[in-house]
Amino acid sequence: MSAIAGRPALEPSWRRTHTARVPPRCGPVPLLDHPVPVYHQPATARLRRWARLVVPALVAIGLSAPLGEPAAEASPVATVHAVVDTACNGGAGTTIPSPASPAEAGSEVATTMLPSGVSIVVVSAGFPTAAVATVHAFTPSCAPDASFGEGGSEQLYFGGRDFTINAAAPAVGGGLVLAGQTNTADQIGTGWLVASMGPSGRLDPSFGVGGWAQLPWPGGASAIAQEPSGRILVAGTHGAGCCEIEWVGELSPRGALVSSFGSVGRTSLAVTRDDSGAAQVAVEPDGEILVVTAGGNMGCWGLTVSALTASGSPVPAFQQHFNAAMAPETTFVGSLVVHDGGFLLAGTSQAGCVGNTPSPTAVGRVVAFGPNGGLDRSFGTDGQVRFSSPIEDPVWALPQQDGGLLLAGMAVSSRPNAQGSAQLNLVRLSAKGYLEAGYGHGGIAELQLRHLSAAEAMTNGRLNAVVCSSTTGNAFWLTELLG
DSSP: OOOOOOOOSSSOHHHHHHTTOOSOOOOOOOOSSSOOOOEEEEOOTHHHHHHHSOOOOOOOOBOOSOTTSOOOOOOOOOOOGGGBOTTTGGGTOEEEOOOSSOOTTOEEEEEEEOTTSOEEEEEEEOSSOBSOEEEEEEOTTSSBOTTTTTTSEEEEOSTTOOEEEEEEEEOTTSSEEEEEEEEOSSOEEEEEEEEEEOTTSSBOTTTTBTTEEEESOSBEEEEEEEOTTSOEEEEEEESOTTOOEEEEEEEOTTSOBOTTTTBTTEEEOOOOSTTEEEEEEEEOTTSOEEEEEEEEETTEEEEEEEEEOTTSOBOTTHHHHHHHHSOTTEEEEEEEEEETTEEEEEEEEEEBOOOSSOOTTOEEEEEEEOTTSSBOTTSTBTTEEEEBOOOOSSEEEEEOTTSOEEEEEEEOOSSOOTTOOOEEEEEEEOTTSOBOTTTTBTTEEEEEOSSSEEEEEEEOSSOEEEEEEOTTSOOEEEEEEOO
16 A cells, blocks of 8 residues: 555657646645644546556555554455445445546646535546536535535636646635646647635635736646745746656745746756656645656656755755755655655655556555655664555545544556446554554455546545546546444
8 A cells, every 4th residue: 555646658748748637736734733734645647547557456445553664475365345434425425526627638637625525526528628617526425515606617718719627626714726728729738827716616816806816837737735924835847758857836825926036936946857747736834845746658667756945945955965865766656744844755766667467565654754855764664664565546645633544546457347337445553653553454445436447536634535537537436434
């Protein structure tokens, strides 16, 4: 099991890059000794595409030791249904309405969970694109939130122009912020787009122009977070393959570019892999900004963390320390969690690139870093924890209110079943890293999804939810998980 990101190898790079849909993305998430804010990890359209590839079956992770000690091998666990929250439509989940005009390459999905427990699911067209996106809001019972938009959903339009929403995050004071890009009939990702919606589910007219802010940068935005001050951080990508540019910018609470941030409102990020993209933006309690870029191709996947000051300047020596701590020859898929003055990277890794044969070197890892980007060797064994796991893609780490973690990993089968569904592996860890024996079967469980691939997972610390989709991206299902 593990924590996160997805990136299949055989997809044409132009489509993934220009839609700005990249692996894991999330907001700031304290793991221990702090109140847990809303957290989500947007996934990417690559998850649907990877589900179509013929790959070996992945077994459930076994974890039998506390964080800080190597975990022994454990055998796969039988399905346990007690992990589903029956408050969500009796445990049956709910179907999310499909787009009115299904797109050739399916739809893009962005999610977040509000502090109230309302799950937000934003559906916009993939390729070809469209001039509308639909924002759905569901209560903890998985019923449409009647107070949001028109009976639980709101359609968004941007002056008749095509656009895609790639990321969503809770807004300070209620509502949410969205990030994506404009498109044309010939090109996906022609400019960055940010929107603000109020608690009622309507665009905020005081933000930008009619609720929208269009930034003067090519490509598209793929990660977003709002600081406690109300300022909005947005990260994105332009280009493809070997020639990508990635950066992070800052907007005022009203949607104006903050020119004092970085250089005229933005700061360039280090690009260390082809076919990568900005994946996560997080804010430390001291105001330091962490940005994850993730990607790669032909199974050689990895991620890089960049640290910026509140004014958008690179934190001195951070990149040098981080690069020294992460072995460049190792494949790593995962995500970042803000933790104890530094951060954790939680995921799976293996020596060399991922192929069609499972690697005996594959392992689950949680790695702790200090604020300077170096290993926090007080954590686990010399700064990290290893546990039994194949390479899973994607995996989400959902911090819980009690300080523990719920890990949810995608199990991909080489033999599609008649129902066109897939399996989600679940592991529940305590705040000290021990398996929670009361969860599932000794802390481990499996959940059969209604559709073939998971699209997003989200939490507010008390409630957890996952959205899965069909391989075409035109059928969606939301269910809630017990933490």
